Amino acid sequence: MANDHIDLTVEPGEVHALLGENGAGKSTLMNQLYGLLQPDEGEIVVDGQVRTFRSPRDAIAAGIGMVHQHFMLVPVFTVAENIALGAEKVRAGFLDRRRARREVLEVSERYGLPVDPDALIENLPVGAQQRVEIIKALTRDVDLLILDEPTAVLTPQETEELLGVMRGLSDAGKSIVFITHKLKEVKAIADRITVIRRGRTVATASPDTAEEELAALMVGRAVSLEVDKAPAEPGREVLTVSGLMVDDDRGVRAVDNVDLTVHAGEVLGIAGVQGNGQTELVEAIMGLRRPAAGSIRVDNEDLTGMSTKQILRSGIGYVPEDRSLDGVVKEFTVAENLVLDQYDRPPYGNAFQLDPGAVAASARERVEQFDIRTSSPDATVSTLSGGNQQKVVVARELSRPLRLFVAAQPTRGVDVGSIEFIHRRIIHEREVGTAVLVVSSELDEVVGLADRIAVMYRGRILAIVPPDTPREELGLLMAGITESRPGAGATEPATEEGTK
Amino acid sequence: MTTDGPVGAPQKEADETAAETAPAEKPEERGEDSFLSHFLQNLWAANTVTVTVLSVVLALVIGAVLIIVSDPAVLKTFEYLTARPSDALTASWDLVSTAYGDLFKGAIVDPATVTAWANGTGGWRPVFAPISETLTYAAPLVFTGLSVALAFRGGLFNIGGQGQAVVGTITAAMAGFLLPLPPVIHLIAALLAGLLGGALWGFVPGILKARTGAHEVIVTIMLNYTANLFLSWLILQKGIQQPGRSDAISKTVDSSAQLPSFGGEVRANLGIILAVLATAGVAWLLNRSAFGFELRAVGHNPAASRTAGISVARTYTMLMVVAGGLAGLGGATQVLGTAHALTTQVAGNIGFDGLLVALLGRNRPWGTLLAAILFGALRAGGNRMQSFSGISLELVTVLQALIVIFIAAPALVKATFHLRAARSARLGASMAKGW
Numbered sequence: 001m002a003n004d005h006i007d008l009t010v011e012p013g014e015v016h017a018l019l020g021e022n023g024a025g026k027s028t029l030m031n032q033l034y035g036l037l038q039p040d041e042g043e044i045v046v047d048g049q050v051r052t053f054r055s056p057r058d059a060i061a062a063g064i065g066m067v068h069q070h071f072m073l074v075p076v077f078t079v080a081e082n083i084a085l086g087a088e089k090v091r092a093g094f095l096d097r098r099r100a101r102r103e104v105l106e107v108s109e110r111y112g113l114p115v116d117p118d119a120l121i122e123n124l125p126v127g128a129q130q131r132v133e134i135i136k137a138l139t140r141d142v143d144l145l146i147l148d149e150p151t152a153v154l155t156p157q158e159t160e161e162l163l164g165v166m167r168g169l170s171d172a173g174k175s176i177v178f179i180t181h182k183l184k185e186v187k188a189i190a191d192r193i194t195v196i197r198r199g200r201t202v203a204t205a206s207p208d209t210a211e212e213e214l215a216a217l218m219v220g221r222a223v224s225l226e227v228d229k230a231p232a233e234p235g236r237e238v239l240t241v242s243g244l245m246v247d248d249d250r251g252v253r254a255v256d257n258v259d260l261t262v263h264a265g266e267v268l269g270i271a272g273v274q275g276n277g278q279t280e281l282v283e284a285i286m287g288l289r290r291p292a293a294g295s296i297r298v299d300n301e302d303l304t305g306m307s308t309k310q311i312l313r314s315g316i317g318y319v320p321e322d323r324s325l326d327g328v329v330k331e332f333t334v335a336e337n338l339v340l341d342q343y344d345r346p347p348y349g350n351a352f353q354l355d356p357g358a359v360a361a362s363a364r365e366r367v368e369q370f371d372i373r374t375s376s377p378d379a380t381v382s383t384l385s386g387g388n389q390q391k392v393v394v395a396r397e398l399s400r401p402l403r404l405f406v407a408a409q410p411t412r413g414v415d416v417g418s419i420e421f422i423h424r425r426i427i428h429e430r431e432v433g434t435a436v437l438v439v440s441s442e443l444d445e446v447v448g449l450a451d452r453i454a455v456m457y458r459g460r461i462l463a464i465v466p467p468d469t470p471r472e473e474l475g476l477l478m479a480g481i482t483e484s485r486p487g488a489g490a491t492e493p494a495t496e497e498g499t500k
Numbered sequence: 501m502t503t504d505g506p507v508g509a510p511q512k513e514a515d516e517t518a519a520e521t522a523p524a525e526k527p528e529e530r531g532e533d534s535f536l537s538h539f540l541q542n543l544w545a546a547n548t549v550t551v552t553v554l555s556v557v558l559a560l561v562i563g564a565v566l567i568i569v570s571d572p573a574v575l576k577t578f579e580y581l582t583a584r585p586s587d588a589l590t591a592s593w594d595l596v597s598t599a600y601g602d603l604f605k606g607a608i609v610d611p612a613t614v615t616a617w618a619n620g621t622g623g624w625r626p627v628f629a630p631i632s633e634t635l636t637y638a639a640p641l642v643f644t645g646l647s648v649a650l651a652f653r654g655g656l657f658n659i660g661g662q663g664q665a666v667v668g669t670i671t672a673a674m675a676g677f678l679l680p681l682p683p684v685i686h687l688i689a690a691l692l693a694g695l696l697g698g699a700l701w702g703f704v705p706g707i708l709k710a711r712t713g714a715h716e717v718i719v720t721i722m723l724n725y726t727a728n729l730f731l732s733w734l735i736l737q738k739g740i741q742q743p744g745r746s747d748a749i750s751k752t753v754d755s756s757a758q759l760p761s762f763g764g765e766v767r768a769n770l771g772i773i774l775a776v777l778a779t780a781g782v783a784w785l786l787n788r789s790a791f792g793f794e795l796r797a798v799g800h801n802p803a804a805s806r807t808a809g810i811s812v813a814r815t816y817t818m819l820m821v822v823a824g825g826l827a828g829l830g831g832a833t834q835v836l837g838t839a840h841a842l843t844t845q846v847a848g849n850i851g852f853d854g855l856l857v858a859l860l861g862r863n864r865p866w867g868t869l870l871a872a873i874l875f876g877a878l879r880a881g882g883n884r885m886q887s888f889s890g891i892s893l894e895l896v897t898v899l900q901a902l903i904v905i906f907i908a909a910p911a912l913v914k915a916t917f918h919l920r921a922a923r924s925a926r927l928g929a930s931m932a933k934g935w
Binding site (some may be wrong): 286288310325329341347355 | 800806808921
């Protein structure tokens with residue numbers, strides 16, 4: 001059961017934060033409000049009237065709108081077309097484009113949501129796409145707007161802006177349900193906070209509740225939000241990337257002349273909004289993508305041209321950013337996933353056959369050691385929660401001696417409790433003298449883990465700064481703004497995005 | 501609980517017995533009852549075995565209807581069904597029971613031959629002749645079924661079993677009548693030739709898939725045509741065609757290269773033994789070998805496999821080579837075991853039947869073996885049904901098709917028999933995601 005007798009009341013003009021870990025049942029609850037799922041029990045009351053929603057159409061009619069975590073936009077349509085979609089105004093058999101444009105501009109002006117109605121969605125940055133989604137909901141005259149993890153994809157600046165928009169909407173009398181697991185944002189914007197854990201409401205809190213207390217309510221036990229670590233003692237240069245150029249799948253330059261070094265016993269964090277070349281950089285290091293130019297050396301050994309298998313075997317551990325696509329084989333058991341890149345090596349086997357006994361024995365050990373919550377090492381990974389799936393990946397990569405550990409988005413979609421655990425493991429790896437490269441779009445994570453932070457923007461490393469750099473400065477860097485060279489701000493309707 | 505149909509009856513009965521005995525007996529007897537009902541419940545859940553068995557039953561029921569409606573004499577009795585229903589029912593029953601009786605006698609054992617053997621009026625051979633027929637038909641299907649199943653576990657849909665088997669028959673037969681070798685070595689060489697021929701025919705789509713991403717379904721279908729046309733051309737060439745014949749038949753495989761059989765009416769040959777060994781080999785390959793681990797990983801998630809350092813391209817190529825080799829061995833078994841000479845139809849339909857066999861066996865090695873034996877039994881029994889009851893062999897094809905349809909649409913079987921949903925059942929998904 002994803003929702004077990006949850007009560008939630010949202011007042012007019014209120015920003016109501018719904019706080020909970022992944023899988024706590026937040027989205028399930030909201031999908032019921034939006035008519036995507038039907039409750040087994042209980043009722044939804046809107047303005048004093050009991051309503052049943054069979055589809056989102058009913059919900060919209062009742063004044064409820066939703067902005068999904070994954071945008072529901074057609075990339076090759078313009079902003080105006082996307083907004084008209086589903087509620088097309090037709091004149092003489094043709095789509096009334098002029099009216100659609102007018103509507104967009106009207107709403108965009110009234111609530112301070114700048115967008116260009118003629119821009120194609122695929123050319124817009126994520127923040128602008130989100131504004132389109134919000135405008136889309138607002139043009140349907142909704143009174144209650146549900147925002148499902150809206151800040152997960154935004155830069156700090158875009159987040160600030162979104163919070164401003166939310167404030168404006170609530171001043172205009174709209175109610176907002178704000179789903180998130182980020183405590184800072186909740187405290188900054190919410191009027192009231194409902195905490196959900198395992199499908200139940202565990203508390204309704206006010207925004208002046210301490211962060212630690214909110215985290216404890218979410219997880220069900222005290223958690224430490226700070227990463228405890230001693231100052232780094234960097235040793236020899238392990239990873240040296242110089243002049244690296246990498247193209248993405250469309251042949252567009254994604255990594256543009258990057259130079260980096262990571263020393264033994266230090267964590268280099270790469271901060272940046274997603275899609276600024278971090279993925280391609282990491283894939284190039286792991287031999288999954290051929291660089292166009294430049295070199296990648298580990299202890300002075302050139303990795304370019306080596307296969308992924310050779311790279312993994314040379315003492316490099318890798319946590320890919322997309323766990324379910326690249327990290328685990330979901331249909332495989334926990335034990336099999338734990339040897340996914342070591343299956344043909346002693347003690348697990350050889351090039352010819354596996355040793356099931358050794359695989360099972362090591363699996364039992366790892367499950368214990370990495371606190372992987374599974375019914376058995378022989379359960380398929382698909383039965384595990386996201387956090388535990390990630391622990392399987394981390395356990396696999398950290399169970400052999402490493403020179404370099406590359407972790408991309410190591411805690412994406414992972415619950416707070418597991419985040420704490422994974423962070424401790426990463427720091428532990430640093431302590432034993434491994435060079436660690438962490439890529440994350442969560443600024444908190446980079447700041448917490450890294451000894452040095454490299455900010456990546458449009459394929460370039462804009463700056464390498466210490467972790468105590470003020471957040472505002474980091475945020476500006478992530479948006480491409482340096483003192484000397486102002487880049488294109490994320491706030492502009494970036495129609496020139498694709499023409500770089 | 502299912503009480504609204506005859507099929508629900510056994511369980512209802514069992515429950516009633518349980519209800520009657522439970523209060524009267526001692527407490528420990530209750531444990532046994534609950535075990536029994538637990539067992540029955542599981543039996544009635546939609547697990548793989550139950551659905552397979554019920555699919556066969558359902559197919560036989562529909563087959564019976566077809567037998568009745570296609571017999572004019574029996575159909576006539578239905579014209580006065582209301583006046584004298586017994587006529588129609590007796591005639592139908594007689595017809596269907598004779599037909600299915602022949603199916604059984606042709607596929608498994610004919611009781612008359614057992615009696616004869618016991619009385620001393622007949623030998624042991626007629627007793628084992630039906631089962632031997634079944635195994636003879638099954639052997640090549642085991643190989644082609646394994647070929648499809650193995651490829652599928654690696655995420656490839658090998659439609660090319662037919663072409664690979666055809667090339668296997670060609671290379672095996674040519675080795676069989678062209679190479680002058682001593683007995684045992686000759687057989688091994690011919691089998692190897694079949695294996696290599698099929699492997700080559702599998703390598704082509706494999707390498708194309710790995711290097712260029714060409715879809716293996718398209719390539720293997722095209723190679724099926726190529727193989728068939730090549731065979732038709734080859735048979736008529738000098739040195740291949742049987743001297744003195746004008747029709748499309750090749751020389752006969754030397755006896756030193758033929759798969760030894762038990763002789764006489766017991767046609768079953770070494771092929772079925774090889775098939776069982778191949779099944780064990782494929783089971784080992786899938787579950788224990790490093791290559792099996794790779795191919796299963798790639799089959800489920802190529803991206804994660806690549807990220808973990810497994811070469812997806814190499815795995816696809818190797819997989820198609822092995823799958824092709826298996827199908828080639830199937831062709832070799834056919835030509836060295838039963839046909840002994842190449843004709844345009846020498847490989848029959850074994851490649852395509854292999855697809856069905858793999859589906860029925862849920863892409864598992866031992867399941868595929870059992871499915872192949874079932875198909876072999878239908879074929880062997882069908883022959884007797886045709887000659888004794890006069891029912892067309894096509895009925896067997898219809899039965900096979902019906903079984904496959906029910907397996908592919910487990911929801912249909914579940915609804916028909918009111919099966920409960922089983923937790924472990926992952927039906928339908930096995931083949932459906934092929935494309």
